[in-house]
Amino acid sequence: MAIEDETTGPRLLAVMWSMSGVSLVFMTLRYVFKHQSGKGFRVDDWLLSISWLCLVLYATFLTVAYRYGMGHHLSTLSHHNMVEAHRFLAVSYFFGTIGKPLSKTSFAVTLLRLISERWQKGVIVGIIVTTNVFLWISAVFVFTSCTPVQRIFDPKLPGKCLDTKAILHYNQFSAGEIVLCAVNR
Numbered sequence: 001m002a003i004e005d006e007t008t009g010p011r012l013l014a015v016m017w018s019m020s021g022v023s024l025v026f027m028t029l030r031y032v033f034k035h036q037s038g039k040g041f042r043v044d045d046w047l048l049s050i051s052w053l054c055l056v057l058y059a060t061f062l063t064v065a066y067r068y069g070m071g072h073h074l075s076t077l078s079h080h081n082m083v084e085a086h087r088f089l090a091v092s093y094f095f096g097t098i099g100k101p102l103s104k105t106s107f108a109v110t111l112l113r114l115i116s117e118r119w120q121k122g123v124i125v126g127i128i129v130t131t132n133v134f135l136w137i138s139a140v141f142v143f144t145s146c147t148p149v150q151r152i153f154d155p156k157l158p159g160k161c162l163d164t165k166a167i168l169h170y171n172q173f174s175a176g177e178i179v180l181c182a183v184n185r
Contacts, residue, residue, distance in 0.1 A: 009071025047106035054099025061092030134174035
């Protein structure tokens with residue numbers, strides 16, 4: 001297969017939009033059952049809804065990035081399209097990253113209502129705080145890792161960036177923290 005023909009974009013978009021659709025079905029069922037049982041919309045429901053909106057924004061910006069060549073080999077993209085694809089990928093990553101702690105916080109808030117032991121509530125609150133802190137820092141890195149900000153999308157521009165290995169290691173660390181917290185639940 002020639003490099004020009006290689007693309008992973010359609011598969012990625014199919015997965016992202018399928019995940020968005022399936023999660024909408026389950027979320028809608030949750031809200032319908034809660035309404036039928038006389039339970040109102042609570043904080044955990046709002047957090048879940050906002051996290052789903054972040055997932056849709058993530059998929060939307062990935063779709064726009066695909067229109068600029070995301071998923072194609074970099075050697076086949078014009079400089080303009082590469083810059084635009086990186087710009088929309090960064091925005092999509094931001095929404096994908098902030099959606100994660102919101103969805104986890106939604107579940108944790110639900111757990112807080114169900115448990116009565118004080119120490120368990122303390123552990124869950126600790127997990128909420130650490131997960132949010134680590135992932136929000138990862139999200140902020142998207143737009144603060146270079147000066148000027150435009151250099152994040154266009155490496156040909158003059159400026160300075162944080163060490164990409166350091167950012168990668170931090171993101172791996174924060175992902176490991178999420179896994180550790182999930183295992184401890």
